[in-house]
Amino acid sequence: MRKLMMFMVAALWWIPAQATVVAADRPAEYLPLLADKNVALVVNQTSRVGDQHLVDFLLENDVNVVKVLAPEHGFRGDAGAGETISDAVDTRTGLPILSIYGKTKKPSAEMLAGVDTIIFDIQDVGARFYTYISTMHYVMEAAAEQGLAMIVLDRPNPNGAYVDGPVLDLEFQSFVGMHEIPLLHGMTVGELALMIKGEGWIKAADELALTVVPVSDYQRDEAYALPIAPSPNLPNAQAIQLYPSLCLFEATAVSIGRGTEFPFQVMGHDEVPLGEFSFTPRSLPQSAPTPKLQDQQLYGVDLRKSEVRGFDLSLLLEAHQAFKEAGVTFFTAPDFMDKLSGTDKLRKAIEAGQSEAEIRASWQPALTQFKQRRAPYLLYP
Structure with a gap:
């Protein structure tokens, strides 16, 4: 220690x-x-x-x-x-x-x-x-x-x-x-x-x-x-809970609601429908001046009442599969995906078709080591 x-x-x-x-x-x-x-x-x-x-x-x-x-x-x-x-x-x-x-x-x-x-x-x-x-x-x-x-x-x-x-x-x-x-x-x-x-x-x-x-x-x-929104695109508790799961979509073709009243609470695309919920990103000067897929009607999923917590990898895997079947590029910024992930292994595992269980198992040893490493610095039970 x-x-x-x-x-x-x-x-x-x-x-x-x-x-x-x-x-x-x-x-x-x-x-x-x-x-x-x-x-x-x-x-x-x-x-x-x-x-x-x-x-x-x-x-x-x-x-x-x-x-x-x-x-x-x-x-x-x-x-x-x-x-x-x-x-x-x-x-x-x-x-x-x-x-x-x-x-x-x-x-x-x-x-x-x-x-x-x-x-x-x-x-x-x-x-x-x-x-x-x-x-x-x-x-x-x-x-x-x-x-x-x-x-x-x-x-x-x-x-x-x-x-x-x-x-x-x-x-x-x-x-x-x-x-x-x-x-x-x-x-x-x-x-x-x-x-x-x-x-x-x-x-x-x-x-x-x-x-x-x-x-x-x-x-x-x-x-x-x-008590106060920590940044313009995390306006409420639901967005904050979904943020860890949805932020990786920033490196993909999928919109996660920037340019709407519910950023980081929805996901959708114009060519590859991910669900029946529709929304249209608009330019919002203070939070999303030039949002992804601006002024396009998108179809996807409304997560505002979802119970997603922690890091839900299934959202990423299911969206990738839908894009693969449609023949549309999913990872539009692979280098950025690797920076957000902190590794290129996650992107490559998704592209290789690995299951969620296989991917999660791959990072467990490092998580165990991290928990041990952080232990001396914890202040709260």
């Missing part, structure tokens, strides 16, 4: 049972660490202390916030997936907003000039390809290299009950998959931060002064409804 001596983790096992309280709502645990510090924030619209944005809360409590580092979807969460984030000034506070999504994903020394402490507080959804954990990786590395303290304010993982899917092969490492973890890793961002440091997945890992403020009264398998 790796030593965690350098980690400052506020353990709360002695508190009696009560409602789950996210770390941001426990200011007594982190405000003392910010006294006389120049603070940079990595935050978005989910970074709330009650009904107030963390930025506003810290300023009201005399914390010297000097800048905001904006991830994918932007500081206020209104930019589309993959849309470049530009530097700006927050009109409410006058704080400079520096983009760390686009050309610059790792904060530079210039961007961090004058900063003593970085706070990361963003709601994650527990899937490896959800890019906020990649942003956290780069921010941690920059903090380590610049000798800055880093505080992660933890939040529950709404898919925390599941550890499933292929473990990433570093040959396929990218911004949508940076770590040797499964597609569904079952960890919070705080736990992942501990693992990233402890496993030496960033440069100068031993130099990083990392503090994780945990959620109180939380178990990873309990249902947790997010």
